[in-house]
Every structure is written in C-alpha cells, then in structure tokens.
C-alpha cells in the first residue's frame with residue numbers, strides 16, 4: 242500500500258468549540274434587514290413571533306465568534322468531524338497537476354451539511370420552551386435535517402416540501418416521517434399562502450417558506466426554522482470551514498481556490514467564511530468561487546436590491562441579489578438551489594469582489610457528477626454537482642497553465658435519494674431548461690418599495 246493519504250480525519254475532541262461570525266469583518270456598510278411596513282431597520286421585535294431569542298441574538302451578533310452550546314457539540318458527535326478527502330483518483334483521471342481536496346458533509350444522518358444548523362436551531366427552540374417547528378424544504382435535505390434534529394430535542398416538526406421535489410424524491414418524505422415529521426406537498430391548500438399560489442404546481446422554495454412562516458406566525462406553540470440565507474444559519478455552518486482548515490494543515494497545503502454551490506448560501510458560507518476572514522484581514526490570498534444553476538442565476542444575473550425572503554411577502558426585506566421574490570425557477574433537479582435570493586452576507590462579498598460567481602446548466606453538472614462518482618465513488622447530490630463542474634474546469638485550467646494549484650471544494654451532500662435525476666440524465670432525458678429573462682424582469686417589476694442601495 243502506498244504512503245499517499247486519501248482521508249484527513251480529526252478526532253471528536255477537535256469538533257470546534259465556537260462558530261465564526263464574519264459580520265464584524267465584512268467590507269462596506271452593513272445594510273440591515275427592514276420591516277416591510279415601516280421600512281425601519283428590523284429589530285428583535287420583528288423576529289420574536291417566529292424565532293427564539295437565542296437565535297435572534299446570534300442573528301445580530303457583532304462578536305467575532307459565538308460559543309457552541311455543549312448539547313449541540315454532543316449532537317455534532319453523531320457525525321462530526323467530517324472527513325476531508327484528497328481526490329487522487331480524479332486527479333489522475335483528469336491528468337491535472339492540481340491537488341484536489343473535498344470536504345464531505347454527506348456523512349451526517351440526513352446526508353448533507355444541513356444538520357449543522359438544524360441541531361443548533363432545534364436546541365435553541367427547545368430551550369425557549371417551543372413545542373413545534375414549521376419549515377420548508379427544497380431538495381428534501383433541509384426537511385430531513387430538521388426532522389432528525391427535532392427528534393433529538395423532543396420537538397414536533399411540520400415540513401412544506403416544494404412540489405417538484407415531493408414528486409421527484411418520495412423517499413425523502415419517508416425519511417422525514419421516520420424521524421416523526423409531518424410533510425405536506427407545497428403549494429398546499431392548508432395555508433392562505435399555498436392557496437394563493439395554486440397556479441404554480443411545481444412550487445418553489447419561496448412559496449414553501451411563505452407557507453411555513455404563516456403557520457409559525459399563526460400558532461403560539463410553533464416557531465419557524467430556516468435552512469439557509471440568514472446570518473445565524475451561515476454562522477452554524479462554519480464548523481465545516483474550521484475543520485477543513487485544520488485538515489488542510491494536516492495535508493500541509495493551502496487552498497488557492499475554494500469552490501461551493503449556492504442555493505441560499507449556507508454551505509458555501511460554512512466552508513469559506515473562516516478562510517474569507519483571513520483574506521479580509523490580509524493574512525491570505527485565496528480565491529472563492531460560488532456556483533449556481535443557470536436556471537436560477539441569482540448571483541450572476543440578479544439585481545442587488547431589498548427584497549422579501551419568501552414569495553408572498555411575509556418576511557423582513559433583505560439587501561441581496563434577487564431574481565424577484567415571486568420568480569418561480571424552472572424545476573431543475575438541484576431543488577436546493579431553486580431560490581430567488583441569497584444570504585445577504587454572501588451577496589455583500591460578491592458585490593465587494595471577494596467572491597466570484599459562475600452558473601452552469603444541469604446536464605453539464607450531471608456529466609461532472611457522474612465522472613466524479615466513477616473515480617471517487619461517492620454519488621453527489623445534484624446541488625454540489627455544480628461545485629464539481631466548476632472544480633473540474635479549474636483543474637483543467639491548472640493543467641493548461643501547468644500549475645499545481647490547490648483546489649478545495651464542498652461536497653455538501655450525497656445523492657442517494659436523487660437517483661431519479663441520475664436516471665433522467667443517464668437516459669439522455671434531462672432538459673437544460675432556459676432561464677427566462679422576461680419572467681425575471683416581470684418579477685423584478687414587482688419588487689417591494691424600499692430605499693435604493695448606493
């Protein structure tokens with residue numbers, strides 16, 4: 242057997258003790274969320290009907306780090322630390338001098354990075370005496386993660402699952418139900434929001450969010466839980482990047498470029514923010530590449546404006562790149578990337594030029610995912626297949642340049658429940674659905690009244 246290491250592993254004692262908060266290091270002026278009625282900065286009072294105070298304080302914290310509660314670290318032990326792999330077989334197959342590393346979050350019970358925040362959110366809600374959580378799920382990964390986390394902390398869980406994913410991934414529903422959750426196909430007829438969106442039978446993350454927020458706002462015993470976008474979600478995910486940093490040090494290498502897929506921005510934030518902080522502090526010169534679907538190109542074609550986080554308009558307004566809150570993206574298989582907006586923190590970094598963004602069509606992402614699966618074994622979820630496509634392009638660029646660049650990417654979930662998408666790809670039946678500029682422009686014309694951003 243060769244001396245070549247493939248997996249870099251940490252012990253349970255090395256699970257991070259703190260989450261990293263990038264907020265105090267962000268360049269430029271902070272654009273606060275706004276109350277959509279008064280257009281004044283949204284304060285804790287705007288959020289208390291649906292979030293516990295513990296999470297609200299994390300959302301607005303200006304501290305550079307936040308301690309991880311002991312109970313959450315105990316729960317993390319069920320799958321953390323996650324492995325960092327060197328993709329040596331793929332390097333040989335691509336005949337590239339690049340060194341390719343990936344941080345694999347698919348080892349969690351739900352199969353993705355989502356439990357990193359789900360357990361933290363379920364814990365804070367349980368501490369606050371909340372009995373039930375309502376949420377949306379796109380790919381089914383977030384709903385599974387929250388169902389799992391609720392089962393750990395004795396909470397009920399109600400999930401609105403985006404219609405197209407509900408149809409494509411029946412076993413994700415079974416998984417959620419196994420952990421005790423109740424799952425509805427969205428748009429449902431159970432909420433006012435769902436009833437108003439029946440003309441979009443495939444649903445969207447924005448619609449499912451409206452349904453879950455409505456339930457949480459109308460029931461005293463129920464809070465809302467979001468799987469991406471918000472500051473506290475990005476914060477919780479920074480365990481990924483901190484571990485990856487320690488593992489890259491074990492490998493004796495520094496990444497030249499770090500790549501991740503972006504739906505709302507949380508896995509990208511989790512992997513990159515600890516590294517971004519070093520760049521913002523002048524301690525490193527890493528490139529960051531955010532990858533999204535061409536069918537939902539928020540960072541590459543959206544406008545930077547204040548917009549709602551959901552379709553119906555129930556949330557505070559956030560400054561972000563957006564395609565328009567009621568833009569309904571085509572039902573691509575990367576359901577977790579079908580979101581009209583993105584994390585305000587990540588959008589600020591893209592706007593400041595710290596993070597680059599790129600979009601790919603779904604056939605080219607599945608081609609890359611299959612290539613990856615055939616050399617590294619793991620079948621990726623359709624979402625990180627976007628990061629894999631970009632990683633292969635970067636590795637090929639390194640070959641052209643004759644440079645041994647170090648590439649790190651986030652393999653944020655496995656695709657074992659996404660095989661209907663692989664079936665369609667292998668049968669040559671996967672469509673590259675055109676992004677409709679016209680529909681985006683129509684949605685942008687309906688953006689809410691809000692102060693212009695300089």
Ligand SMILES: Cc1ncc(COP(=O)(O)O)c(C=O)c1O
Nearest residue numbers: 382469504505506507508577654
């Ligand atoms: C496996 C996977 N990756 C990525 C995403 C996108 O979300 P985020 O950008 O918050 O990581 C999702 C969302 O559901 C997902 O399930």
